[in-house]
Amino acid sequence: MIHLEPYETNQLAKIVMRCGKLLLMSGGDIISTQESMKRVCLSRKGTSKPECVLTPTTMIFSFKTKDQIVTRACEITKVSNDLVRIARIHDFVNHCEAMNMEQMESALDSIEQETTHPRWIRILASGFCSAGFGLFFGDPIDLPFIFLIGLGAGWILTNQGNRILLIIAASFFVTVCPILLEHLVHIQLSIETTVVSNMPLMVPGMVIFNAIRDTLAGKYQAGLNRTAEACLIAAAIATGTGLALGALVL
Known part of the structure; x- marks a missing residue:
């Protein structure tokens, strides 16, 4: 069975939380955000049992790896309506299994830094x-x-x-x-x-x-x-x- 190293576990948790936070901040709904976060988490072998509790202003996510349960939480403070960003994040989720974690972070950086229309x-x-x-x-x-x-x-x-x-x-x-x-x-x-x-x-x-x-x-x-x-x-x-x-x- 494949196990993630501690630094890989922290990196994956960060990626999952960034994905969910970007979706909620862009006006995404709760259901699709939960599904996206779980899919990104399970794209890495060695992870299991992802659990997600979301409201429009709060995120709590946990998953299991080896004999450890990793939990992260954050607050959503700024919300807008950005359908283009939502579409890009869903495209990222659909292709995340083919990426390593460095590529996933780079893709999220690109999405986050992309400017809206002037x-x-x-x-x-x-x-x-x-x-x-x-x-x-x-x-x-x-x-x-x-x-x-x-x-x-x-x-x-x-x-x-x-x-x-x-x-x-x-x-x-x-x-x-x-x-x-x-x-x-x-x-x-x-x-x-x-x-x-x-x-x-x-x-x-x-x-x-x-x-x-x-x-x-x-x-x-x-x-x-x-x-x-x-x-x-x-x-x-x-x-x-x-x-x-x-x-x-x-």
């Missing part, structure tokens, strides 16, 4: 996304203003800072802008359509999807955690909109 591209994409919803919901004449407001919302949302506060600021911005354009600049807009067209930029679609998937899979703690996060984001959207309407009334 901020200006994400801002521009926000404008086009809002314009697309505007074309679907309302009059094409409103599209230029919806696009510009979408750019402003994208600029707010791509700033570094507390996610909830950024969403409050963005929802305030997309609500107050069309009202001010109509009342101060006398530009005829469909205010409801303009506001609604920009709201999908803030809707927590991936969070809701993961909440449903985790709940259906029996991971109720993770499901409740994701559901609470989605409700908090929804409350932030409502708060920003309410503040804009209240400020204009006053």
Whole structure:
């Protein structure tokens, strides 16, 4: 029977934890993260009985090698939505059996250091996304203003800072802008359509999807955690909109 040396055991534990942490930080769901971590662990001969306890903010993983049980734990503090990174990690997991541990660490370094799309591209994409919803919901004449407001919302949302506060600021911005354009600049807009067209930029679609998937899979703690996060984001959207309407009334 093959046994891992102590330094190999520590190296493997580090790789497994990095893989799971990157997945959760990129917005991955609990089930696929657990399966990925176990698969990476079992890719090395001499390991057995991997056990994984995950929540969206906590990771505990253990496995057995020889007569030793190795346990690691860490906290997840920063979460985003990065589907490209999730796809790259799953590709890494699918090919990890053909790699040695140095190659696995190098692959994870490459994934972790890969930069996301430049901020200006994400801002521009926000404008086009809002314009697309505007074309679907309302009059094409409103599209230029919806696009510009979408750019402003994208600029707010791509700033570094507390996610909830950024969403409050963005929802305030997309609500107050069309009202001010109509009342101060006398530009005829469909205010409801303009506001609604920009709201999908803030809707927590991936969070809701993961909440449903985790709940259906029996991971109720993770499901409740994701559901609470989605409700908090929804409350932030409502708060920003309410503040804009209240400020204009006053």
